[in-house]
Amino acid sequence: YREPGTLFVADFIGAMNQINGESGSKNTVRIGEIELQTRDHDRPDKENVIVAIRPEDIVPSTDQQSTQNSFQATVVNMEFLGSFWRVALVNQALGVVELEADMSINAIRRLGIEEGKDISIELPASSLWVFPASQG
Numbered sequence: 001y002r003e004p005g006t007l008f009v010a011d012f013i014g015a016m017n018q019i020n021g022e023s024g025s026k027n028t029v030r031i032g033e034i035e036l037q038t039r040d041h042d043r044p045d046k047e048n049v050i051v052a053i054r055p056e057d058i059v060p061s062t063d064q065q066s067t068q069n070s071f072q073a074t075v076v077n078m079e080f081l082g083s084f085w086r087v088a089l090v091n092q093a094l095g096v097v098e099l100e101a102d103m104s105i106n107a108i109r110r111l112g113i114e115e116g117k118d119i120s121i122e123l124p125a126s127s128l129w130v131f132p133a134s135q136g
Helices: 007-012 105-111
Strands: 017-023 028-031 034-037 048-053 059-061 070-080 084-090 098-104 118-122 129-132
Touching: 007 048, 007 129, 017 098, 028 048, 059 105, 084 105, 098 105
Parallel strands: none
Antiparallel strands: 017 028, 017 048, 028 034, 048 129, 059 118, 070 084, 070 118, 084 098
């Protein structure tokens, strides 16, 4: 679950955001206009890749954080799933990507997250996997 060798395994063993991107150096990718730090990968520069992150690994915040992988996103949909909320997020700089983030009930209350609100999110580099696009 935490160390998938392929995109198939990553997706088979739980929910996974899969985002089309382009590889950069051994630990960066570009999604739309945003460059992100990732786990180390062996993809050549400018190769089409799939960037994957689990919904529970997306970190919400009320403040714009200073990390490389923080940016504003708009909440476009929220679905209550019993012990957590699944939150759909968009950012024009990412292109047509819609991220799904799983957030605790307490985080939703504490941060006042609701549909239409802009929030700061972080995609931790240690949680961003890079796979060849041919695996997608």
